[in-house]
Amino acid sequence: MKPVIALVGRPNVGKSTLFNRLTGTRDAIVADFAGLTRDRHYGNGHLGKREYIVIDTGGFEPEASEGIYREMAKQTRQAVAESDVVLFVVDARAGLSAQDHDIAQYLRRLGKPTILVANKAEGMTQGVQLAEFFELGLGEVLPVSSAHGQGVRGMLEKALDAIQGFSEDDEEAAEPVEGVIRLAVAGRPNVGKSTLINVWLGEERLVAFDLPGTTRDAISVPFERDGKKFELIDTAGLRRKGKVFEAIEKFSVVKTLQAIESAHVVLLLLDATQGVTDQDAHIAGYILESGRAVVLAINKWDAVDSYQREQIERQIETRLAFLKFASLHLISARKRQGLGPVWKSIVQAQASAMRKMPTPMLTRLLQEAVAFQAPQKVGMYRPKMRYAHQGGMNPPVIVIHGNSLEHVPDAYKRFLEGRFRKAFDLVGTPLRIEFKTSDNPYKE
Numbered sequence: 391m392k393p394v395i396a397l398v399g400r401p402n403v404g405k406s407t408l409f410n411r412l413t414g415t416r417d418a419i420v421a422d423f424a425g426l427t428r429d430r431h432y433g434n435g436h437l438g439k440r441e442y443i444v445i446d447t448g449g450f451e452p453e454a455s456e457g458i459y460r461e462m463a464k465q466t467r468q469a470v471a472e473s474d475v476v477l478f479v480v481d482a483r484a485g486l487s488a489q490d491h492d493i494a495q496y497l498r499r500l501g502k503p504t505i506l507v508a509n510k511a512e513g514m515t516q517g518v519q520l521a522e523f524f525e526l527g528l529g530e531v532l533p534v535s536s537a538h539g540q541g542v543r544g545m546l547e548k549a550l551d552a553i554q555g556f557s558e559d560d561e562e563a564a565e566p567v568e569g570v571i572r573l574a575v576a577g578r579p580n581v582g583k584s585t586l587i588n589v590w591l592g593e594e595r596l597v598a599f600d601l602p603g604t605t606r607d608a609i610s611v612p613f614e615r616d617g618k619k620f621e622l623i624d625t626a627g628l629r630r631k632g633k634v635f636e637a638i639e640k641f642s643v644v645k646t647l648q649a650i651e652s653a654h655v656v657l658l659l660l661d662a663t664q665g666v667t668d669q670d671a672h673i674a675g676y677i678l679e680s681g682r683a684v685v686l687a688i689n690k691w692d693a694v695d696s697y698q699r700e701q702i703e704r705q706i707e708t709r710l711a712f713l714k715f716a717s718l719h720l721i722s723a724r725k726r727q728g729l730g731p732v733w734k735s736i737v738q739a740q741a742s743a744m745r746k747m748p749t750p751m752l753t754r755l756l757q758e759a760v761a762f763q764a765p766q767k768v769g770m771y772r773p774k775m776r777y778a779h780q781g782g783m784n785p786p787v788i789v790i791h792g793n794s795l796e797h798v799p800d801a802y803k804r805f806l807e808g809r810f811r812k813a814f815d816l817v818g819t820p821l822r823i824e825f826k827t828s829d830n831p832y833k834e
Contacts, residue, residue, distance in 0.1 A: 392434075392651065393553045394443045394644050396473035398466060398497070400489040401449025403481040404509040408536035409433060409446035412546065432647065437546050443644060445469040450493055472644040474553045475503040477545070478526075482508035482533060486522045494526035503552040505545065508533045512540055570612075571740050574623040574649040576677070577659035578669050582689040586659065586723040587611065587622050615733060623649045650676060654784065655683045655740050655818070657732070658716075662690045662698065666705035674710055681785035683739035683819040684716045687732055691720040715811065716818050739818025743784045747814055752778040752788060759809045768797040776828075785820040795825035 397405040413433035431446040447466040480490055497504045508520050511533035523531045534541035575583045613620045650656055656677050660670055677684050717735035721728035756778045765773040771794040781787035807821050
């Protein structure tokens with residue numbers, strides 16, 4: 391599993407800028423005023439082969455008791471609970487504040503690995519100007535500049551080293567058993583994930599309750615059907631019955647992301663009574679980004695009328711258009727309706743994700759596609775495609791070699807994807823096409 395790093399600190403110390411630096415993106419909105427970030431924000435990053443998940447949080451006020459600040463504090467507490475290590479970010483230029491003391495006291499009480507990071511430290515005399523931060527009792531102060539990237543790599547190495555038991559070999563250690571299909575059931579809280587798995591298993595193996603967030607941690611359950619072995623992963627996991635009514639965050643996003651990463655196939659469960667929400671689209675986007683095979687299922691289909699059904703079908707066409715390659719099923723987990731075909735789609739999606747595509751066949755299909763419709767000329771350049779071969783599986787990757795391929799438009803890429811999908815019967819899996827342009831020996 392990827393280690394999780396949480397960024398914590400008072401408002402406007404540069405947490406979002408550091409988040410963008412650690413993930414290599416501009417996903418977090420950055421501006422020079424306090425309180426811009428309010429919800430938890432998740433992103434992926436890597437240092438060499440070491441991958442991790444970063445959580446950006448809003449300005450933290452541990453004692454906040456009302457309004458938006460209370461909600462922001464709740465979000466931050468959940469991020470800290472989900473993390474393996476905390477980066478406590480302070481402002482090196484503004485100096486120490488009473489709020490920094492409150493946050494440090496909260497983090498010391500938790501006892502979670504914490505690294506004190508003094509941001510905006512570019513051009514400062516470190517020894518003298520950072521001395522006051524030792525008052526916080528969190529040990530060494532690491533000066534960084536998230537805006538300029540100074541000191542960030544060393545800070546990240548220290549953070550990853552602080553996580554007990556984590557090493558670069560963790561991913562290999564977590565590899566699934568040969569022949570076992572790892573199936574993650576993902577979706578928003580209370581869409582019926584645990585109920586569905588209980589129906590499959592024929593027992594109340596998971597705590598299912600009509601309260602969002604009954605499940606906390608991702609757990610896996612071995613399962614066999616029609617001679618095939620599966621490992622079912624309930625992405626929100628199992629809670630002790632005595633804790634069901636505990637007032638905590640609705641579900642752990644990190645566990646869902648980690649379960650998706652480790653699965654072969656993801657069953658994305660939607661709620662017919664609530665339609666397709668932004669959260670559903672975000673989870674679907676993450677599945678696509680991870681390259682996992684996916685099957686869509688709309689649960690509680692028996693609980694909606696014909697008008698609601700039309701609305702949901704329309705929402706799927708518009709909001710989840712990027713998952714057109716996935717099979718769609720209308721089910722009711724509680725009434726055990728429509729569950730049989732779901733398994734066929736799961737097996738088909740996994741087989742598609744692991745499909746072997748011979749080089750001669752790929753090259754022939756490529757040449758036929760070019761003969762049918764050649765790529766458009768862009769300025770002086772007309773892309774020339776020579777041959778194709780398979781570059782990977784789960785998801786399938788097709789590498790196309792030729793000249794001036796950087797000028798191939800996205801529309802033509804989709805045209806090729808359609809041809810390859812049809813020829814190899816690729817259903818339920820993303821297909822990635824990469825272009826490699828040959829070097830021109832005369833360019834000098």
